[in-house]
Amino acid sequence: MAKLKWGMIGGGEGSQIGPAHRLGAGLDGLFEFTAGALDHRPEAGRDYGQRLGLSPDRSYGDWREMLEGEKGRDDRVDLVTVATPNATHFEITKAFLENGFHVLCEKPMTMTVEEGEDIVRLSEKTGRICAVNYGYTGYSLVRHMKAMVARGDLGRVRLVVAEFAHGHHADAADMDNPRVRWRYDPAQAGVSAQFADCGIHALHMASFVIGQNAERLSADTVSCIDSRTLEDDAMVNLRFDGGTVGRLWTSSIAIGRQHGLTLQVFGEKGGLRWAQEQPNQLYWMPLGERLQIIERGEANLSPEADRSTRVTIGHAEGMPLAFANIYSDLAEAIRAAKDGRDMDPAADLYPRAEDGLRSMAAVFAVAESGKRNGEWVDARPPLFR
Amino acid sequence: MAKLKWGMIGGGEGSQIGPAHRLGAGLDGLFEFTAGALDHRPEAGRDYGQRLGLSPDRSYGDWREMLEGEKGRDDRVDLVTVATPNATHFEITKAFLENGFHVLCEKPMTMTVEEGEDIVRLSEKTGRICAVNYGYTGYSLVRHMKAMVARGDLGRVRLVVAEFAHGHHADAADMDNPRVRWRYDPAQAGVSAQFADCGIHALHMASFVIGQNAERLSADTVSCIDSRTLEDDAMVNLRFDGGTVGRLWTSSIAIGRQHGLTLQVFGEKGGLRWAQEQPNQLYWMPLGERLQIIERGEANLSPEADRSTRVTIGHAEGMPLAFANIYSDLAEAIRAAKDGRDMDPAADLYPRAEDGLRSMAAVFAVAESGKRNGEWVDARPPLFR
Amino acid sequence: MAKLKWGMIGGGEGSQIGPAHRLGAGLDGLFEFTAGALDHRPEAGRDYGQRLGLSPDRSYGDWREMLEGEKGRDDRVDLVTVATPNATHFEITKAFLENGFHVLCEKPMTMTVEEGEDIVRLSEKTGRICAVNYGYTGYSLVRHMKAMVARGDLGRVRLVVAEFAHGHHADAADMDNPRVRWRYDPAQAGVSAQFADCGIHALHMASFVIGQNAERLSADTVSCIDSRTLEDDAMVNLRFDGGTVGRLWTSSIAIGRQHGLTLQVFGEKGGLRWAQEQPNQLYWMPLGERLQIIERGEANLSPEADRSTRVTIGHAEGMPLAFANIYSDLAEAIRAAKDGRDMDPAADLYPRAEDGLRSMAAVFAVAESGKRNGEWVDARPPLFR
Amino acid sequence: MAKLKWGMIGGGEGSQIGPAHRLGAGLDGLFEFTAGALDHRPEAGRDYGQRLGLSPDRSYGDWREMLEGEKGRDDRVDLVTVATPNATHFEITKAFLENGFHVLCEKPMTMTVEEGEDIVRLSEKTGRICAVNYGYTGYSLVRHMKAMVARGDLGRVRLVVAEFAHGHHADAADMDNPRVRWRYDPAQAGVSAQFADCGIHALHMASFVIGQNAERLSADTVSCIDSRTLEDDAMVNLRFDGGTVGRLWTSSIAIGRQHGLTLQVFGEKGGLRWAQEQPNQLYWMPLGERLQIIERGEANLSPEADRSTRVTIGHAEGMPLAFANIYSDLAEAIRAAKDGRDMDPAADLYPRAEDGLRSMAAVFAVAESGKRNGEWVDARPPLFR
Ligand SMILES: NC(=O)c1ccc[n+]([C@@H]2O[C@H](COP(=O)([O-])OP(=O)(O)OC[C@H]3O[C@@H](n4cnc5c(N)ncnc54)[C@H](O)[C@@H]3O)[C@@H](O)[C@H]2O)c1
Ligand SMILES: NC(=O)c1ccc[n+]([C@@H]2O[C@H](COP(=O)([O-])OP(=O)(O)OC[C@H]3O[C@@H](n4cnc5c(N)ncnc54)[C@H](O)[C@@H]3O)[C@@H](O)[C@H]2O)c1
Ligand SMILES: NC(=O)c1ccc[n+]([C@@H]2O[C@H](COP(=O)([O-])OP(=O)(O)OC[C@H]3O[C@@H](n4cnc5c(N)ncnc54)[C@H](O)[C@@H]3O)[C@@H](O)[C@H]2O)c1
Ligand SMILES: NC(=O)c1ccc[n+]([C@@H]2O[C@H](COP(=O)([O-])OP(=O)(O)OC[C@H]3O[C@@H](n4cnc5c(N)ncnc54)[C@H](O)[C@@H]3O)[C@@H](O)[C@H]2O)c1
Structure with a gap:
């Protein structure tokens, strides 16, 4: 089966997330890295792309050039990943969708709810996929949690508790660190810092697993370091x-926690606990029984878990494989579309533009509620009310 | 050194907390169990008391009889523990304080803020100790956390995150279980169920460790099981x-969690993490360094930790020893009072009537804020505003 | 019920194990600390005994004085604990048994196999209890492991893997530390250091849980620090x-391990794993199912586990309570003997002189096999061959 | 930079280890999967190869055909992975080395010591790389342990304790399971089962980390299931x-352990502990300090750790990335050879034919010592004595 062609915008040399995308897209051999506009500095981008194996004519200096170059080709890229800084996501994603490309956009998909709504409508209108990279939902056991909830193992879900709390911005001296500073500056980051950066991962994961969307929320947002305007901690x-109740804590000042993305789901018939840092074990207690440990790679977990696992039980699988699962879903979706067939339902799990939009709505809701002392506000985008 | 004389009210045969008090009071040999009114059924109480070794004339049928019997004696009990159901704490504690006894009262100390204020005033007026059994603060490493904060290891404390979330009331069928049902019935339990029962332990521990009291709070309270009126889950x-920000989650429907009392403290210069179920390890990350594991029993931790530890490093110490530390503090306080000397400051850690009062104020504040959709309310008792 | 009278030899001020015995004997209120000869310095012993609450006439200057003093009394002590240095155990234990006292002797019970055989015969002849303080078998979940094996949950036990490996003698500079040095000196410690000190705990626990005794063994003993003659590490x-195969690793140079006593038991139908440092959880995997976590305090584990637990599930119990279980067994055994009735079988778990003798035989077997390059040798005392 | 061309023998559809190699070879984009003879059934192999994207003329029916096909080409494969059953490794590896290919052979490299010596000599003579897939040494923190030892963080290493003990062959009913049965049958598996299959991983890792080779050994080998001739458990x-002492436990009947590969290293100045199932944390205690947790991805660990890590701290990396590190080393070695330059020393970590030979010698030594009741035997291949 011929590989799909894959292009990337952003993710230049030294970028944080670029390598994870190349790993994820490449590791199953489903995508061929074919085109890119990798850097905001045209020459650096062209050069790096070629070093990564792109042909010179498809290692572009900027995304507009790439759009021009690709859209005319018969062998144009099947999927474009947008991994540039946040403020550029909307414009780039929009342009590629309009020209008939499938897109995987980094989170946050847009900077405003309105932009998010545009993207959702555009994706619908064009029939092009617009996925959003909530890559942590790619973990096999996260997908298995979703499957367990969906098939009723927990009964009605009463409560979901999500955390994404780390300590990497806890140093007050970071006020002078350019990699940190901009994040807490409204001019550059918008209305929210930590919630928009990490909280939306936790919120999306909660929604993904329980199969429900946030309707209303109340937030307590604080800046623990004086020089910051935007929140570095929020509940x-x-x-x-x-009908499920949710609680979500996100922080960037929680010294001693490395990553801190965890999910707990409590239903009528049992409870689940999972942590991103030990992603190969899932703690499950059926009501009235003992706590037991579900291992990634166990036989017969669920079609969703089975499809998204690669190595045998007892061998750790990590984050690049979670990302690869998002890409594998997309490959299946693109192929199914090409072939005019239904896609494998166990692959139909990649996050959508709708999810990106919902996150945006949540970000603004959190910021608003935070300002109004925790007043409950609508968490839904107008489009979905 | 002669033992102090100890009496107990409540804690009859089959009671939950009675044995823990007898263990805690007895294990250092500081107290002699001398008198008791152990059961609401006079005969059962008298009989059980004698089986536990009380002399017949000091194994009383009820607390009034005990008060009468003891107050006239030269060798009257030095300390009375009140471990009866909540609604009786105020009346009994009050009566014993008024008659010049030191009291250790179970939590919650009272059912209302006003009662709590009475007890605080009474304790002050009579000069008698009124302690409240927040026994978990007796753990050596909890005391060490307090010492670390106090001596500045963490710098200013920015955030404290406390949890007391278990799953023991998660079965909807428990609606018919008399041991569970009353807890969620306002007629019997008052304005709050889970927060009043467990949340106040977590709140007290947070206050104890950071050396600050709650000023304002906002609560989201829910009942996850339909038949309940009072909350079984609250944030x-x-x-x-x-100036520290606090976040406190308490739940009784979190299936898979056995006890679930944990504390995380984040300061400018480091972060701490501790869990009651593994109380002999304390996770500590100094800013910019690695996570390290402080072991109970390490040499030279702090006077507070050293005083409250009994066996060598690597040997688990558990909850009965935590309770015993409260009793050991009280023995020191009573003796120091008798001897007219200052008490060992490392023993001056037992929870006070003031703490019991503050808990009451927090319970009412949580209930009120919960009803008002999370409005921020004053968390302090009027007496301390 | 009147308390039993308890006496102690050794365990003076500042001793390592003395406080744990007093905690263990005292905490259930079954024993009254009544007599003692606590120190090798008569005055220090008398003085400390009185400070601990002994009456002056029963706070003796040495054990012979105590023997004389106690043996004539009507109210003489019911049980004598011998917690002096190893070389004195035999003589003291023998003398007290001969005079009709029940004895709890610290490990190792004797310095030679022959002495061990004497004690076994003497205990039999006099009908007096001679227990040996393998206190770690007092943990509720260790007793539950034994019950699970006995009732067949594991099927035939194929393999038992025990470890007691810590790092507290890893500093080569300790060669000059008197608290450490003597342990590796044959003149003072006998034929074995680390195995005799810690290995026998692990071996006894393995035997206790699987209900079998060691028959043959092969040992690899090494001294990792040059200045040492005796082993600091042995397999x-x-x-x-x-028919069960055993593997036992003991070490005192394993830096990073605090205590390091663990047990794994593998049978036809399941496997168990337990660690002394987290004694309230037992990992159990039935063949073909998931790993599950058995919690101390769970309802209906086994009579043995239920009897040896004091506080509710989710609250840690530690080592003093394990010791207390040994004392509680002994109280039951002594009372049953007094009353001329059978003892509660769930209490009939305290380690015996026979176990102390078997340990001695194992110590000599390990030393011999170690010298002979791991040749297999008989591990049994001649008396039991 | 053009990709290297990679071929594979074995690893057909449904094979256990095939997918892990394709993941590992593919994920950094260093190798292009170009040729293969994937299955012992020619048609199945050809077909599967094409489905995996091989061109029809390079998807061969068997390895001899592949050798013929490739050796004449200018664009012949740069590296051949041999992932067929054990008994075929020698013949295939030999043939490819002789024809000038670099080879990565699955473990065990050969079935006898003599064959192993042949391969070592051949690799030397031809100047071709013959690597052996001890893939677990590819983990970033395993490499960091090696670096720590090499740079002296531990001082002299006194003791290394390795385990590879799992429970996947614990079911006696497996005697009829063809996937299990052959492993314990000398006719098919040779002189050793569990040690040859898993033990050599643990032994190689110990050697790798401490930078020393086994000289002598003594083994206790047992079959816990009656129907087995070869060992399922060995110490x-x-x-x-x-001069370092080693202890190595391997088992396939340890129910409750999923994978069970762990390493502990104890030196004069500190101790290390690592487990394959949680490969992103390394426990390190410097003598006299606290246990601390080294996280994969920490800044400035060592060149070896830094080179072999791909995603940011707090994100799990798993086994496919460990394998990928072996491939990445090989790519660097092959390229350096092509370019006539020295390779990056931080990449010079892939296991060699010499290691494969040493493993074979250890396998025979274990079998011999096991038969002779644990007699100490030479563990070295004659070539290296
Ligand atoms: N899903 C996740 O878990 C996750 C994790 C980290 C980052 N992210 C997201 O990924 C995005 C990138 O983050 P990062 O941390 O890699 O940032 P980065 O600053 O490390 O890298 C950004 C890269 O984009 C390039 N770039 C910038 N503008 C460009 C343009 N106009 N055209 C082409 N290239 C351009 C830069 O040159 C750089 O190489 C952000 O939106 C971030 O929120 C997501
Ligand atoms: N500090 C803690 O961690 C903790 C834990 C559990 C319970 N508690 C508190 O301890 C108290 C008792 O709780 P419990 O779970 O043991 O209750 P329980 O119902 O198990 O036992 C209550 C005991 O009090 C006796 N009693 C009732 N009324 C009495 C009276 N008027 N005079 C004498 N005895 C009387 C009963 O006969 C019974 O023996 C409660 O206030 C509870 O909140 C505290
Ligand atoms: N079961 C266990 O887990 C465990 C743990 C630690 C120690 N032990 C054993 O307990 C025993 C004591 O060990 P320790 O570490 O407490 O020793 P230690 O040196 O700390 O204390 C020994 C005590 O015995 C006293 N003593 C010595 N000779 C005496 C005599 N003739 N008469 C009366 N008192 C005498 C000393 O004055 C001192 O108070 C040893 O046999 C040791 O093996 C057992
Ligand atoms: N390094 C590791 O961690 C690790 C793990 C598992 C297996 N292994 C090793 O990998 C090798 C394969 O093991 P597996 O579990 O994948 O076995 P498997 O039986 O699952 O698969 C073997 C594959 O090789 C193919 N094959 C057999 N003979 C062939 C031949 N002559 N030519 C071409 N293909 C042939 C088979 O068709 C099959 O596809 C073994 O040597 C094993 O020891 C190593």
Whole structure:
């Protein structure tokens, strides 16, 4: 089966997330890295692309050049990943969708709710995929949690507790560190810092697993370091549209926590606990029984878990494989579309533009509620009310 | 050194907390169990007391009889523990204080803030100790956390995150279980269920460790099981009087968690993490360094930790020893009072009537804020505003 | 019920194990600390005993004085604990048994196999209890492991893997530390250091849990620090008399391990794993199922586990309570003997002189095999061959 | 930079290890999967190869055909992975080396010591790389352990303790399972089962980390299931050529352990502990300090660790990335050879034919010592004595 052609915008040399995308897209051999506009400095981008194996004519200096170059080709890229800084996501994603490309956009998909709504409508209108990289949902056991909830193992889900709390911005001296400073500056980061950066991962994961969307929320947002305007710590209480109560803590000043993305789901018939840093074990207690440890790679977990696992039980799988699962879903979706067939339902799990939009709505809701002392506000984008 | 004489009210045969008090009071040989009114059924109480070794004339049928019997004696008990159901704490504690006894009262100390204020005033007026059994603060490493904060290891404390979330009331069928049902019934339990039962332990521990009291709070309280009127799950956001932000989650429907009392403290210069179920390890990350594991029993931790530890490093110490530390503090306080000397400052750590009162104020504040959709309310008792 | 009277030899001020015995004997209120000869310095012993609450006439200057003093009394002590240095155990234990006292002797019970055989015969002849303080078998979940094996949950036990490996003697500079040095000096410590000190705990626990005794063994003993004559690290392979294979690693140079006593038991139908440092959890995997976590304090584990637990699930119990279980067994055994009735079988778990003798035989076998390059040798005392 | 061309023998559809190689070889984009003879059934192999993207003329029916096909080409494969059953490794590896190909052979490299010596000599003579896939040494933190030892962080290494003990062959009913049965049958598996299959991984890792080779060993080998002739459990004591003592436990009947590859290293100045199932954390205690947790991805660990890590701290990396590190080393070695330059020393870590040979010698030594009741035997291949 011929590989799909894959292009990337952003993710230049030294970028944080670029390598993870190349790993994820490449590791199953489903995509061929074919085109890119990798850097905001045209020459650096062209050069690096070629060093990564792109042909000179498809290692572009900027994304507009890439759009021009690709859109005319018969062998144009099947999927474009947008991994540039946040403020550029909307414009680039929009342009590629309009020209008939499938897109995987980094989070946050846009800077405003309105832009998010545009993207959702555009994706619908053009029939092009617009996925959003909530890559942590690619973990096999996260998908298995979703499957367990969906097939009723937990009964009605009463409560979901999500955390994304780390300590990497806890040093007050970071006020002078350019890699950190901009994040807490509204001019550059918008209305929210830590929630927009990490909280939306936790919120999306909660929604993904319980199969419900946030309806209302109340937030307590604080800046623990004086020089910051935007929040570095937030507690958000939620109500989901299926009746589940949510609690979400996100922080960047929690010294001693490396990554800190965790999910707990409590239903009528059992409880689940999972942590991104030990992603190969899932703690499950059926009501009235003992706590047991579900291992990634166990036989017969669920179609969703089975499809998204590669090595045998007892061998750790990590984050690049989670990303690869998003790409594998997309490959299946693109191929199914090409072939005019239904896609494998166990692959139909990649996050959508709708999810990106919902995150944006949540970001603004958190910021608003935070300003209003925790007043409950609507967490939904107008489009979905 | 002669043992102090100890009496107990409540804690009859089959009671939950009675044995832990007898263990805690007895294990250092500081107290002699001398008198008791152990059961609401006079005969059962008398009989059980004698089986536990009380002399017949000091194994009383009820607390009034005990008060009468003891107050006239020269060798009257030095300390009375009140471990009866919540609604009786105030009356009994009051009566014993008024008659010049030192009291250790179970939590919650009272059912209302006003009662709590009475007890505080009474304790002050009579000069008698009124302690409250927040026994988990007796753990050596909890005391060490307090010492670390106090001596500045963490710098200013920015954030404290406390949890007391378990799953023991998660079964909807428990609606018919008399041991569970009353807890969620306002007629019997008052304005709050899970927060009043467990949340106040977490709140007290947070206050104890950071050396600050709650000033304001906002609560999201929910009942996850339909038949319940009072909350079985709550998230409380707090502001402490030294400027620290607090987050406190308490739940009784979190299936898979056995006890679930944990504390995380984040300061300018480092972060701490501790869990009651593994109380002999404390996770500590100094800013910019690695996570390290402080072991109970390490040499030279702090006077507070050293005083409250009994066996060598690597040997687990558990909850009965934590309780015993409260009793050991009280023995030192009583003796120091008798001897007219200052008490060992490393023993001056037992929770006070003031703490019991503050808990009451927090319970009412949580209930009120919960009803008002999370409005921020004053968390302090009027007496301390 | 009147308390039993308890006496102690050794365990003076500042001793390592003395406080743990007093905690263990005292905490259930079954024993009254009544007599003692606590120190090798008569005055220090008398003085400390009185400070601990002994009456002056029963706070003796040495054990012979105590023997004289106690043996004539009507109210003489019911049980004597011998917690002096190893070389004195035999003589003291023998003298007290001969005079009709029940004895709890610290490990190792004797310095030679022959002495051990004497004690076994003497205990039999006099009908007096001679227990040996393998206190770690007092943990509730260790007793539950034994019960699980006995009732067949594991099927035939194929393999038992025990470790007691810590790092507290890893500093080569300790060669000059008197608290460490003597342990590796044959003149003072006998034929074995680390195995005799710690290995026998692990071996006894393995035997206790699987209900079998060591028959043959092969040992690899090494001294990792040059100045040492006796071993600080040993690996021992074993065959038990019920056919189970054993593997036992003990070390005192394993830096990073605090205590390091663990047990793994593998049978036809399942596997168990337990560690002394987290004694409230037991990992159990039934063949073909998931790993599950058994919690101390769970309802209906086994009579043995239930009897040896004091506080509710989710609250840690530690080592003093394990010791207390040994004392509680002994109280039951002594009372049953007094009352002329059978003892509660769930209490009939305290280690016996026979176990102390078997340990001695194992110590000599390990030393011999170690010298002979791991030759397999008989691990049994001649008396039991 | 053009990709290297990669071929594979074995690893057909449904094979256990095939996918891990394709992941590992592919994920950095260093190798292009170009040729293969994937299955013992020619048609199945050809077909599967094409489905994996091989061109029809390079998807061969068997390895001899592949050798013929490739050796004449200008664009012949740069590296051949041999992932067929054990008994075929020698013949295939030999043939490809002789024809000038670099080879990565699965473990065990050969079935006898003599064959192993042949391969070592051949690799030397031809100047071709013959690597052996001890893929677990590819983990970033395993490489960091090696670096720590090499740079002296531990001082002299006194003791290394390795385990590879799992429970996947614990079911006696497996006697009829063809996937399990052959492993314990000398006719098919040779002189050793569990040690040859798993033990050599643990032994190689120990050697790799401490930078020493096994000199002598003593083994206790047992079959816990009656129907088995070869061992399913073994304890091996070792002496390494730099003076370090080794202890190695391997088992396939340890129910409750999923994978069970762990390494502990104890030196004069500190101790290390690592487990394959949580490969992103390394426990390190410097003598006299606290246990601390080294995280994969920390800044400035060592050139070896830094080179072999791909995603940021706090994100799990798993086994496919460990394998990829072996491939990445090989790519660097092959390129350096092509370019006539020295290779990056931080990449010079892939296991060699010499290691494969040493493993074979250890396998025979274990089998021999096991038969002779643990007699100490030479663990070195004659070539290296
Ligand atoms: N899903 C996740 O878990 C996750 C994790 C980290 C980052 N991200 C997201 O990925 C995006 C990139 O983050 P990063 O940390 O890699 O940032 P970075 O600053 O490390 O790298 C950004 C890269 O984009 C390039 N770039 C900038 N503008 C460009 C343009 N106009 N055209 C082409 N290239 C351009 C830069 O040259 C650089 O190489 C952000 O939106 C971030 O939120 C997501
Ligand atoms: N500090 C803690 O960690 C903790 C833990 C559990 C319970 N508690 C508190 O301890 C108290 C008792 O709780 P419990 O779970 O043991 O209750 P329980 O119902 O198990 O036992 C209560 C005991 O009090 C006796 N009693 C009732 N009324 C009495 C009276 N008027 N006079 C004498 N005895 C009387 C009963 O006969 C019974 O023996 C409660 O206030 C509870 O909140 C505290
Ligand atoms: N079961 C266990 O887990 C465990 C743990 C530690 C020690 N032990 C054993 O306990 C025993 C004591 O060990 P330790 O570490 O407490 O020793 P230690 O040196 O700390 O204390 C020994 C005490 O015995 C006293 N003593 C010595 N000779 C005496 C005599 N003739 N008469 C009366 N008192 C005498 C000393 O004055 C001192 O108070 C040893 O046999 C040791 O093996 C057992
Ligand atoms: N390094 C590791 O961690 C690790 C792990 C597992 C297996 N292994 C090793 O990998 C090798 C393969 O093991 P597996 O578990 O994948 O075995 P497997 O039986 O699952 O697969 C073997 C594959 O090789 C193919 N094959 C057999 N003979 C062939 C031939 N002559 N030519 C071409 N293809 C042939 C088979 O068709 C099959 O596809 C073994 O040597 C094993 O020891 C190593």
